[in-house]
Amino acid sequence: MAGLRAKNRIDRNSRIVEAASELFRKEGYEGARIEEIAAKAEVSVGTIYNYYCNKGDILVAIVSLEVHEVLAAGQRIIRKPPKNVEKAIDALLASYIEHSLVYLSKEMWRQAMATSTQQPDSPFGKTYTALDRDLADQTCALIAKLQELGLVRRDVDGRGVGEMIFNSMNMMFIEFIKREDMPMRELRANIRRQNRTLVKAISG
Amino acid sequence: MAGLRAKNRIDRNSRIVEAASELFRKEGYEGARIEEIAAKAEVSVGTIYNYYCNKGDILVAIVSLEVHEVLAAGQRIIRKPPKNVEKAIDALLASYIEHSLVYLSKEMWRQAMATSTQQPDSPFGKTYTALDRDLADQTCALIAKLQELGLVRRDVDGRGVGEMIFNSMNMMFIEFIKREDMPMRELRANIRRQNRTLVKAISG
DNA sequence: TTCTAAATTTGAGTCAATTCAAATTGTGGA
DNA sequence: TCCACAATTTGAATTGACTCAAATTTAGAA
Numbered sequence: 001m002a003g004l005r006a007k008n009r010i011d012r013n014s015r016i017v018e019a020a021s022e023l024f025r026k027e028g029y030e031g032a033r034i035e036e037i038a039a040k041a042e043v044s045v046g047t048i049y050n051y052y053c054n055k056g057d058i059l060v061a062i063v064s065l066e067v068h069e070v071l072a073a074g075q076r077i078i079r080k081p082p083k084n085v086e087k088a089i090d091a092l093l094a095s096y097i098e099h100s101l102v103y104l105s106k107e108m109w110r111q112a113m114a115t116s117t118q119q120p121d122s123p124f125g126k127t128y129t130a131l132d133r134d135l136a137d138q139t140c141a142l143i144a145k146l147q148e149l150g151l152v153r154r155d156v157d158g159r160g161v162g163e164m165i166f167n168s169m170n171m172m173f174i175e176f177i178k179r180e181d182m183p184m185r186e187l188r189a190n191i192r193r194q195n196r197t198l199v200k201a202i203s204g
Numbered sequence: 205m206a207g208l209r210a211k212n213r214i215d216r217n218s219r220i221v222e223a224a225s226e227l228f229r230k231e232g233y234e235g236a237r238i239e240e241i242a243a244k245a246e247v248s249v250g251t252i253y254n255y256y257c258n259k260g261d262i263l264v265a266i267v268s269l270e271v272h273e274v275l276a277a278g279q280r281i282i283r284k285p286p287k288n289v290e291k292a293i294d295a296l297l298a299s300y301i302e303h304s305l306v307y308l309s310k311e312m313w314r315q316a317m318a319t320s321t322q323q324p325d326s327p328f329g330k331t332y333t334a335l336d337r338d339l340a341d342q343t344c345a346l347i348a349k350l351q352e353l354g355l356v357r358r359d360v361d362g363r364g365v366g367e368m369i370f371n372s373m374n375m376m377f378i379e380f381i382k383r384e385d386m387p388m389r390e391l392r393a394n395i396r397r398q399n400r401t402l403v404k405a406i407s408g
Numbered sequence: 409t410t411c412t413a414a415a416t417t418t419g420a421g422t423c424a425a426t427t428c429a430a431a432t433t434g435t436g437g438a
Numbered sequence: 439t440c441c442a443c444a445a446t447t448t449g450a451a452t453t454g455a456c457t458c459a460a461a462t463t464t465a466g467a468a
Contacts, residue, residue: 005415005464012417034455044418049456114318120382129382156401164372164398171371178324178333194368197360201405209434209445216447238425248448253426 013051015041017065020058021103029059029111053122056115060124063104063112067131070099074138078145085151085203086196092142093169093191096135097184100173109177132170139166143202153204161202168194217255219245221269224262225307233263233315257326260319264328267308267316271335274303278342282349289355289407290400296346297373297395300339301388304377313381336374343370347406357408365406372398 019040023032034055038045052058073095081088100109116128140162146152169191176187223244227236238259242249256262277299285292304313320332344366350356373395380391 008416008464033453038419045455046418046457047416050416053456055455110321110324114322117314117321117378117382118318120314121384125382157397160398161401164368164402167375167398168368168371170375174321178321178329180325193361194364194371197365197405198368198402201401212434212446237423249425250427250448251446254446257426259425 012041012043012047016043016048016051016058017061021062024059024062024108025105028105028107029055052124054115054119056111056119057122057124059108059112060115060128062108064124064127064131066099066103067135070096071134071138073099074135078138078142081142081145081149083149083151085146086192086199088142088146088151089165089195089199090188090192092139093165094188096169097173097176097187097191101184106177106180113174113177136163136166139163139169151204152202156202161198165195165198216245216247216251220247220252220255220262221265225266228263228266228312229309232309232311233259234311256328258319258323260315260323261326261328263312263316264319264332266312268328268331268335270303270307271339274300275338275342277303278339278346282342282346285346285349285353287353287355289350290396290403292346292350292355293369293399293403294392294396296343297369298392300373301377301380301391301395305388310381310384317378317381340367340370343367343373355408356406360406365402369399369402 016037020032020037023037023040026032027036034045034048037058038048041048048058052061074092077088077092077095082091104112112128115122116125119125120129140159143152143158143162143165147154147156147158152158172187172190172194176182176184220241223241224236227241227244230236231240238249238252241262242252245252252262256265278296281292281296281299286295308316316332320329323329324333344363347356347362347366347369351358351360351362356362376391376394376398380386380388
């Protein structure tokens with residue numbers, strides 16, 4: 001019976017994540033009590049804290065699942081990007097944004113971001129930061145790809161430009177999740193507008 | 205005795221802010237207990253909650269004092285900016301960054317940002333958001349000024365560019381406060397590098 | 409199979425933020 | 439000056455996240 005312990009661990013962990021995920025969605029992050037999550041996952045409160053160092057960390061674990069899907073979708077866009085700089089960048093960023101609310105409500109995003117800011121050194125604070133970096137890297141990869149394709153001038157600092165585009169999108173995304181009433185359409189328009197000058201400058 | 209009530213309010217409020225400010229600095233945000241703050245300010249715990257809806261809000265009030273100073277310093281730079289686009293932008297952003305740790309530790313910044321993200325609709329969540337917007341507006345104002353001076357091309361979208369520069373600086377600042385060991389010098393270098401392409405593109 | 413030690417779980421207890429009903433204080437009119 | 443009412447303060451009680459010492463479970467050596 002090789003690894004009952006490991007098997008149990010995986011099983012318990014997924015029960016915790018599943019229970020938390022459901023309760024966060026149903027009752028909101030603040031509304032979901034740890035005791036409830038423990039009951040639903042059929043473990044004790046202590047066990048949850050054995051797996052996650054605090055409530056926020058549980059949420060960030062869920063975010064992580066989400067972002068991995070987003071990254072995969074991003075890869076597909078980079079493989080065959082639209083043959084136009086503006087459209088290509090817009091396609092990638094739109095893909096990020098469209099996916100963002102599939103599993104996570106704005107409230108959940110707010111909490112996840114807050115936690116990762118508050119505790120950047122907790123295991124999941126680090127996870128969140130790493131995800132952010134992966135997304136930024138992907139944006140840079142798109143710029144590099146566009147340079148390869150001759151759509152973006154070779155002499156621009158692809159990394160600098162990619163990071164700037166990602167960073168400014170990220171800030172606008174933060175504004176978006178802070179304003180419960182802001183529609184996705186408005187976010188996308190803001191992003192396009194803000195990128196326009198830079199895009200024009202780097203187009204080959 | 206017109207307004208004893210109003211006078212007391214102002215007095216108590218400033219005692220609370222002062223006590224909190226000292227304790228946050230001395231014991232860190234998490235370490236400072238509300239009861240302690242109340243004792244130091246010579247009010248009851250309940251009174252603090254009469255003035256601020258939670259612990260994070262007290263901190264954001266302190267941040268607000270800080271940012272107002274930063275905005276004033278920014279105004280002076282905009283009045284007489286360096287006669288070179290890159291230097292002018294760098295001067296403004298450097299001023300923001302250099303001031304940032306005078307009254308607030310990185311930990312305090314993390315908490316303040318987390319709170320404002322978590323509760324964007326609380327009174328001080330709104331305050332924080334407004335401060336951010338003021339800073340962004342100031343960055344845009346600098347670009348406009350540089351356009352007036354003929355240093356930045358008239359045909360660029362000053363607002364879009366200003367917001368992009370501010371947003372991307374803001375994300376880098378967030379990274380900076382998350383990493384306790386990251387020196388200010390590195391932050392400034394990153395910002396300069398990231399802005400370079402855009403700055404080149406808009407220079408007249 | 410049996411036993412020991414390490415890993416893991418448990419949940420009652422702790423701690424600090426937040427609430428709220430009672431007590432106090434300021435105001436303006438008689 | 440005195441009173442009634444509204445605003446404000448108070449701190450004991452509540453709440454819910456998090457801890458930790460005891461109990462349970464697994465691994466694997468004998």
